[in-house]
Amino acid sequence: MDRRQFISALGGAAAWPSIARAQAPAKLPEIGFLYAGTSTAGVPRIAAFLEGLASKGYVEGRNFTLVARNAESKSDRFEPLANELVARNVRVLFASGPTVVRYARAATKTIPIVAMDLESDPVKDGLVASLARPGGNLTGLFFDFPQFSAKWLELLTEAVPSLSRLAVLWDPATGTLQLDEVAGQAKSRGLALQLLKVTAPAELDSAIASAANAKADGLLILSSPLFGTNPKAVADLALKYRLPAITLFPEFAQVGGLMAYGTSLIDLFYQGGVLVGKVLDGTKPEDLPVERPTRFQLVVNLRTAKALGLTIPPLLLARADEVIE
Secondary structure, three states, rough: HHHHHHHHHHHOOOOOOHHHHHHOOOOOOOOEEEOOOHHHHHHHHHHHHHHHHHHHOOEOOEEEEEEEEOOOHHHHHHHHHHOOOOHHOOEEEEEEHHHHHHHHHEEEEEEEEEEEEOOOOOOOOOOOOOOOOOOOOOOOOOEEOOOHHHHHHHHHHHHOOOOOOOEEEOHHOOOOOHHHHHHHHHHOOOEEEEEEEEHHHHHHHHHHHHHHOOOEEEEEEEEOHHHHHOOHHHHHHHHHHOOOOOEEOHHHHHHOOOOOEEEOOHHHHHHHHHHHHHHHHHHHHOOOEEEEEOOOOOEHHHHHHHHOOOOOOOHHHHHHOOOOO
């Protein structure tokens, strides 16, 4: 059975909420799963996480119970949900998203935490002592590669040679690591920068509309759980306002965005499940090195390019891992 079949088979088991989980034997250790995004987006992510755990011999209902909580992209729910899972004294807490990770870490110094944070430098931000030896109760998956902004601008410029004014969609909760690098890259390329601050899904339409009104030539969507868990909404709005757009998440281009270059979130949730399995095996987070994504994809959506009146250069298409036609 391949990854897609496995995830499909687990789809029902990963629904929010799960009656089966509520009835699981109390004697089984609990794994907390705290997700910043929506329950709909959470289903395939939980399925991939469970597959990662299964690869280490841990099967839900057999030797652990999953206690899953999602915040529906509402930041005021992050802290109470983290506190709830800590109060349950879960065996391991998996936390996804930079703000969620910080609330989880503030809530406990003893429960092992496996983090997934694609927007922070874990050493600089004090989450771990070093990548090789985290030194506390937290380890996980981090992707603080600000140099990716140069690649995003390179690809967007290839697709839109007339690019001169760039709109940047940014969630302030993720910090300024990515934004600072993008600003530097835009300046070196002579691009005018328009910053679009978005703190909730309801603000997406007005933010992207303002970019179109300001005659932006392209849209760069920085990494954030807010955008990564709502790829279809962001892709639809970019197309509605006729903005060629690029981001980190391949799923964005797969559901209608123009381009994406980055790492698969589903792969990362699988990798997170494997890390949690290692903790269950007895490895302490302090001794479990921080991991990075190892596989990156370039996805180009030709249907969207056609709708935007763009001709994607053959050399760019030749480099793509996936072309949507």
